Amino acid sequence: MRQLDPRAYEAAEKLMPHHRHTLVSRDRISPVWTDGGAGFWYRADKRFVLVDPAAGTRRPAFDHQRLAEALATASGQDVDAAALPFAAIELAADGVEFAARGGYWRCRLDTYEVEPAQPGPAVDFVELASPDRRHAIFRRDHDLWVRRLADGQEWALTTDGEQDLDYATSPDWWQYSVLVNKLGFPTMPPAAAWSPDGTRVLTHRTDQRGVRRTHRVEALPADGGPARLHTQRYNHTGDERLPLAELVVLDITTGAVVNAQAEPLLMSVVSPVSIRRAWWAADGTAVYFLRQSRDGRALSLERMDPTTGRVDTVVTETGDTRVEPNQWSEGQPPMVAVLSGGSEVLWYSQRDGWGHLYRYDATGALKGRVTSGDWAVREILHVDEERGLVYFTASGLVAEDPYRRSVCRVGMDGSGFVRLTDDDLDHAVTVAPNGAYFVDSASTHDTPPVTTVRDWAGKITVELERADISGLLATGWNPPERFRVKAADGVTDVYGVLYKPHGFDPALRYPVIDHPYPGPQTNRVHPTFDPGFYGQEAEGLAALGFVVVAVDGRGTPGRDKAFSDASFGNIGAASDQVAALRQLAETRPWMDMDRVGVMGNSAGGHQAVRAMLDHPEFYRVGVASCAPHDLRYVHAEFPERYHGMLDEVDYELVSNVDRADRLQGKLLLVHGGMDPNVLVDHTLRLAERLVSLDKDVETLILPGAEHLFLGYEHHLFRRRWDFLVRNLMGVEPPEHRIAPVAFNWEVLAAWF
The missing domain is CATH 3.40.50.1820 (Alpha/Beta hydrolase fold, catalytic domain)
Incomplete structure (x- = not known):
């Protein structure tokens, strides 16, 4: 043959x-934000680039050749300027810091002298650092602990965790993924979210009592020996018992434990906190979460008072088939935005046959629809409450391809709809943490991406990269x-x-x-x-x-x-x-x-x-x-x-x-x-x-x-x-x- x-x-x-x-090369930009989003750096072709969106500039973060020569002198090892031996930097007032060649270094950018430096407190993969990076939480046995990063002092946030009723875990298939084990870690990080001020933690007690056990056999364990049996909790379709998430707020300074006064949430696949179906209000005064019925045909937004545990239902929607907070449950947060300190809610719904945004007040009363048409909202990008504007991506506005995303703007009252990207390309968007601008990657199946920074008028303020597909x-x-x-x-x-x-x-x-x-x-x-x-x-x-x-x-x-x-x-x-x-x-x-x-x-x-x-x-x-x-x-x-x-x-x-x-x-x-x-x-x-x-x-x-x-x-x-x-x-x-x-x-x- x-x-x-x-x-x-x-x-x-x-x-x-x-x-x-x-x-x-140069097709993916992963911004590392500085000063709360005022600027960022990224790495492309193994070179570091610094961007000032307000000034509309991009430039090398440093002289790569001079830094390579200085690092070679300091470390006694050869360093290639075109392939620096580090993938990340920390910007300092007078230079940059990085880990390389078995040490941690600082390079002064006025003299290009490289000398050993003291790194900041390390955070392990299995930990979750607070926004101010003063503390990190981690799981020990069945409980949640906190570690002060400055001196390493640890203390328990919970003490009543037990087998099948522990804290901050997703269902077993995810929490103890073989993938994580391959990378040398015993578990995924805690399923938890820090409050904006870094003093409290939103998590859940994970109730897996009575959940079906299933088994896998590790035929050739890495450490040798006979085959090893792995048992995991894994529910099946129709099972009476599914993993449950009992929401709780923990205060790291006072030790207070506040349980949500509501029924636990179903979580057959992954923690609701991990996929942002439970989150903190921007000012930390409330916790919001989504509750979906087992058949998917009822969805509600609920508000928890983190000091008392009281829970109130804000918005509820039911349907003949599934009611979803977005159509893409893999990797995309729900399209729900709580506004004006909790007095209004933007809510995604397909009630008219298309995916659109609606506006509710805090009592759950519908105030009106925000978007409409034979197209679908894909993602809420930014809400300018002062001007009453919503920015979002939508698909179905490009005649050639209904899946391509456009960046759009509309008034909260549904008026003034505008496509800010009025081309026929697909736009993948990353919004700066301060909401002042967005990074836009524009491409199609046969058009390599061009990555730019745009303001909220849709204007390109600086071009970052054009992909090289040679x-x-x-x-x-x-x-x-x-x-x-x-x-x-x-x-x-x-x-x-x-x-x-x-x-x-x-x-x-x-x-x-x-x-x-x-x-x-x-x-x-x-x-x-x-x-x-x-x-x-x-x-x-x-x-x-x-x-x-x-x-x-x-x-x-x-x-x-x-x-x-x-x-x-x-x-x-x-x-x-x-x-x-x-x-x-x-x-x-x-x-x-x-x-x-x-x-x-x-x-x-x-x-x-x-x-x-x-x-x-x-x-x-x-x-x-x-x-x-x-x-x-x-x-x-x-x-x-x-x-x-x-x-x-x-x-x-x-x-x-x-x-x-x-x-x-x-x-x-x-x-x-x-x-x-x-x-x-x-x-x-x-x-x-x-x-x-x-x-x-x-x-x-x-x-x-x-x-x-x-x-x-x-x-x-x-x-x-x-x-x-x-x-x-x-x-x-x-x-x-x-x-x-x-x-x-x-x-x-x-x-x-």
């Missing part, structure tokens, strides 16, 4: 998340094609991207891979130049010689409510993917529709197998990694809110295990043996069912891997590529082996 050119694997490897970031182009990469087709209903528009194979020749016919992620809490396709983790996977497959297609079908966020609600009762359906591929092939004869495969991860892996079961005549080959193949056995919050409660919808419809008899194509199942999020038994259950049916299935278990396979990329990608190359392309993979990558913080950052 013909063997694939090894150069295809080499190009694909370069495009993987742990390598791709080396091919694009390394990316050198791999043979081409930008994906953005397309619009009809969904399976023949009426609804759906959008996606198509990646052509490297060295594309329209006279040839190429095998096709559908690369899905069905949400419903996030999109598969990014509107930005950065395609995200899944997009980088797709780029690698295109380098191997496949046509790769990704579609945001009905049931995903970013559009109107009816579009996102399509997942309810039928989560993970692949009919829109099939419809899209068939329509694309009508005008692209080089798409070989006799060789169609599907590959997905997590929820995308569930959809990949479901696609093969629902459309066995269409999908010939599939790869599913870390997938929840039966939604009755995952965190209750996800399926109950997006698919429906166990007693009201059909869970067999979306169970790959129950419908495994429909499999006809070739299937590879992959899972991490230490996955704490979707346990490995999901893949083993499906594999067992397929074996009992005498179906051919390949199963790959990576014993020490978790949900994202971090540290196992070299083996994971090669095995999946080999399977697709053999079974869909019809050739043998090359002898080339992907080089292992040492797992570290830089690799982790690249994946996200």
Whole structure:
């Protein structure tokens, strides 16, 4: 059998998340704020840049060559000015400070003399520092403690924590993540939030009494010895007992403990404090939190008095399907803003079929709507209460692509709507802590980002960086094609991207891979130049010689409510993917529709197998990694809110295990043996069912891997590529082996 050119694997490897970031430079700016946001510095191409937004200037933070020479003299070691041996600096009155070469140094910028310095108090990963950096809180056993950073003195804030009823923890899968363990830490930092003045802590007592126990086996412990059993608390869909968060405020000076006089909050997946569904008022006089019913169809904003524990309901909304504080529950805070010292609230709602902002008073009475139209608010950026203006991002205002975000302004009374970014680009925004300006990264799927600072009139005050993609182009990469087709209903528009194979020749016919992620809490396709983790996977497959297609079908966020609600009762359906591929092939004869495969991860892996079961005549080959193949056995919050409660919808419809008899194509199942999020038994259950049916299935278990396979990329990608190359392309993979990558913080950052 013909063997694939090894150069295809080499190009694909370069495009993987742990390598791709080396091919694009100056595309990401991470501001480090100074003086409360009056200025900031950032690092680009391993050089440090200082920005003064008010003056509209950017300049090198220091003379890199002179500092390198001075550090080399002081440390006795060679220092490359183009790759200084530190990633962060502290600005001092007369220079900069940094940790490098095993020491801590200060460089005076008038003389460029480098001398040893005393670093500020260190804060460990497992600690959470106060805003004034005078104290840090941490967990010890089952209680919360505080440490004074100046002298290291420690004292307990709670003393009644116990097993299954402890403080400041998320559910086990997150709090004790294998990912954290790989980085050398025993746990995630406390699930807590400091008051603005740094004297009190908002957290919760975590009640996991009676929560189901599940198990994982660590086959080869790092310290040797026999296999080790890991037991974690992990609720399933329909379980009576879910983890609960009992909100509490702790005073670090008086020792006062104030419990919320309200029922605890459900937290099947992660702490409400950690995802900012519970937060301090700006002046510290109140705590606000969101309460969502188990089925997701009721949402309320509640106010807690941190001195008495009294809780009052401010706003409540109910619906026939889920009521959400935003459509994107992954990585985005709720779109709720408390104004005027608590007398008004901005509230996000999809009650009219689109996501918009509404204005309430402190009694919960509706004062009026703030935004309106056939488009969706994406994020509240800034509220200028003195001028009565709200700044936000919105999608649906760019005719070419309804997912691209625009920066907008409107009056609190709904008047004077203006698009401040009146181009057709997507705008990813970071607002300065003082609210005086924002950093804007403007791009599209085929337009590299330009990063600027803008004022609230939308004017660019200083350009920061233009991305350099020359390394990316050198791999043979081409930008994906953005397309619009009809969904399976023949009426609804759906959008996606198509990646052509490297060295594309329209006279040839190429095998096709559908690369899905069905949400419903996030999109598969990014509107930005950065395609995200899944997009980088797709780029690698295109380098191997496949046509790769990704579609945001009905049931995903970013559009109107009816579009996102399509997942309810039928989560993970692949009919829109099939419809899209068939329509694309009508005008692209080089798409070989006799060789169609599907590959997905997590929820995308569930959809990949479901696609093969629902459309066995269409999908010939599939790869599913870390997938929840039966939604009755995952965190209750996800399926109950997006698919429906166990007693009201059909869970067999979306169970790959129950419908495994429909499999006809070739299937590879992959899972991490230490996955704490979707346990490995999901893949083993499906594999067992397929074996009992005498179906051919390949199963790959990576014993020490978790949900994202971090540290196992070299083996994971090669095995999946080999399977697709053999079974869909019809050739043998090359002898080339992907080089292992040492797992570290830089690799982790690249994946996200």
